[in-house]
Amino acid sequence: MKKVLSTSLIAGVLLVPQLVGAAELKSGTLTKPSNEAPTTIVKEYAKAKGEFKTLESKRDKVGQVVKLQQTVDGVPVFGGIVVGVVDNDGQLKTVVDDTKQLKGLHKSIKLNEQKAVARYKELVGHKGAYELEPAAELVVYPNGEEAVYAYEVTGTILDADEPSRWTYFIDAASGKVLNKYNQLAHAKPTNGVTGTTYTGTGIDVLGQSQTFKTTKSGSYYYLQDSTRGKGIYTYDAKNRTTLPGSLWADVDNVLNTTYDRAAVSAHVNATKTYDFFKNTYGRNSYDNNGAALNSTVHYSRSYNNAFWDGSKMVYGDGDGQTFTYLSGALDVVAHELSHAVTEYTAGLIYQNESGAINEAVSDIFGTVAEYSVGSNFDWLVGEDIYTPGIAGDGLRSMSNPAANGDPDHYSVRYTGTQDNGGVHINSGIVNKAAYLLASGGSHYGVSVQGIGVMEMGDIYYRALTVYLTPTSNFSSLRQAVVQSAKDLHGATSTQAVAAAKSFDAVGIN
Template sequence: MNKKVIATLVLSSVVASAFAMNAGAAPDKQVMKNEKGAVHNVVGNLGKVSGATAEEKAFAALEKVKGDFGFAKADGNFKVKKSHKDENGTNHTKLDQVINGITVFGQQMIVHEANGTVEGVTGDFKALKANAAKAKLNEKKAIDAALASANVASDAEFAEAPVAELVYLPQGDAAVLTYKVSFSAMGEEAVRADVFVDATNGSILNTINKIEHAAAVGSGVGVLGDTKSPLNTNNVSGTYYLEDLTKPMTGIIRTRDMKNGTSRISPMTDTDNVWNTTYQRAGVDAHYYAGQVFDWYKSNVNRNSIDGNGMSIESLVHYSRNYNNAFWNGTYMVYGDGDGTTFRAFSGALDVIAHELTHGVTEHTSGLVYQDQSGALNESWSDALGATIDGNDWLMGEDLCIPGGGYTAFRSMQDPTLYGDPAHMNQYVNTTDDNGGVHTNSGIPNKAFYNVATAIGSRTVAAKIWYTASRDYMTSTTNFSGARAATLQAAAALYGSGSANYNAVANGWSAVGVY
């Protein structure tokens, strides 16, 4: 298997930004467009709006930019999804585009407003013509069609039961009424996917595979033979479990055992709270590193777990046999043991665990669609946080590679070309493989993050900018150009638009050909 295929399994067009001034606009108003001429940001002091809530102000703000984005009015074209107030008091209100009251997949706007002043609007609006107003197919038939298309066995164990939601799927200038069927199934081939089933005829229009690769105190030995202490566990009637109850979260951090199967889950236990058997090593690392990832997010960006609301972090080790992979399936972090020749147990690398859990964070912030440029950003954001939380080098997954097995790492953020990935937009790979090259083209934003972090002199500061961008300034279909704009907005919010950090972000993206 070649290196690119391995890297894809493991961790799960030059862009230009045009600026134009509108007649009669505020003096500092900037309309930002991508290489195809589509507006993705309107920024500046856009004026005052009134309203009793952030949501009401958001609708008023959209009226100020409707001519820029190309919609006639906000009412009837959008509905509020959620609103968040950041540390500076700015409200970031996300709205979904709707047709006939039904969400248009991937089409969102974010209004940035503070004390009634509109600071900018981020988004993606398309004037689409709906093919139908009502479904002809029922939910059960849509789910059956989706599962059949994904080859899910009839007796599969579901981590997330199939759910069908009516959405419009953009297809050129049309909005096709579909059921978005979402599910996560365990098995020899784990699958977590969104399958879009045409609600009028049952055909499959698109599939997005969302498997993203790659209060007692004890001690344990990890995959690399190193001691992990303290190891937070739970004592129940003299038996110790890999359950961490010490974190300030509503849930817990828990690690369990799949015993080289693919569906049955068993607790990991010990009698003396010294976890030092060879079999326990994978569980020790999964548990210890999950706690470190939680601690980084809580300490540095005040995020309480993956969803921001204290959800449990569940890890499963010893998945299947000789399984060269790790993945986040929306509920669990799942780790294979590796084949023992090429790769070690996949819980043995902090950067891999931070990478995979950050996929969960992204799912709850920007929700970047795991396809094409937004998917490459999804991968890159996980690499950026993985490299930051690990902090030792700019390689991903090097601790998993067994000497002599043919691989030294999966990716390099410092020099993506070492592992066959592009480091500049003039090397961008247009492909339909791997959801549009999400692992390959992530090399470009990866290099941008490396540029920014090294220019600033702090991975943590750069990661705070990246996290804030995903939380407040990126939609689910943000592309590379939009990511540059989002990280600049985040840098301005955190450090000021005239700061050295802001300039480092601008220069970091320019160096990889993203403007």
């Protein structure tokens, strides 16, 4: 059985169609100098491809980054994105064109939003309450060689045996399911307390002493850190499945019992992850707007997994053999929170190659976060909480994916329908490329000069937040990473050459 930690806990045989058309990246001097606004420059460049609305316009160290959404009469085209980078002279220097073909599109809509939601509930078959009620959005969906109007419908279920967040694409004319995949997102808002900030102490899952911020309200100290963003909160599910549970409360601000350890680790590792993204990339929480980081520990009984549902991390205690308390690993916490960063930036679809990139990016930033704290660094994922009785193993190996049965080269990639089209399996190919870029080495006869872990992370962060789009494939990732290396270090730099070589080594052209 495949060992996974992911945004999606249920991976079965799904519909996994490929969206037609791969993103095209162009760089150079693409337009003449202009005094127009950057959004106008990018829209003018893209206008031959159709209508667009602005999703984002932000300045970074390279220029003004503009992200556009392709539309038809105001309806968004699923996955249809254009990204442009405009320099200080008003010249378009780089553009990613991921617009979609709309062949055969005609407006035939027989379902309204309410009927689409009813259809979704029928298909999902859940009889209980939803943590987040299903919501439908009308989109233009590229369906093979054609395009149709469809409803994108998503709901969150947390009171079942396995939590889930299914997204369905339902044909707006026929009610037919065009595609579906499972990911978790958006749960209850934070219910914090008002009080005074103190410093608590405790022992974590690994037996290490920790200090952390708490909030005193009345007679209790709560695991609420109000000094970072909109807060870091840790809850206790008390071995039940009702979420988020109770905000963790303690009478003396000393958390040294065995039961406390999972909470200490969750609170401290969420803090470290927040600080990692803030101090390394200037990112204020996963949404870059200070969103609260919520964690729930002691979920269910002997639960051998952890998941991110869009507003909180949820950790099982493990069964003591396959896993111990899952909040104990910094790279696991950072992995899951990186899924949230991906959702708020590139929005990589959680299936096929885009899903494998999504998973690999989380492994990469989990590993870079672990490196950044300066202790216990390795290229294994989840080694601190996986098989506590066996030393030296992990969920996945980035340096040697084949050790865990994962492919390390595109020629041996998984092409089946299990695991959402191989999102965890094929992530090994990207993980190997990232490892080679950071550490160097030879693979399949290609030698790569390592540039260091933190520089590798900088390049992948820029690729994720600037150039990747929802339907990016492995070839798109190569273009994004190489262009990011050029942006940060120069077109002929050691870093840019190494980035290209790292993808050569794993067979991604």
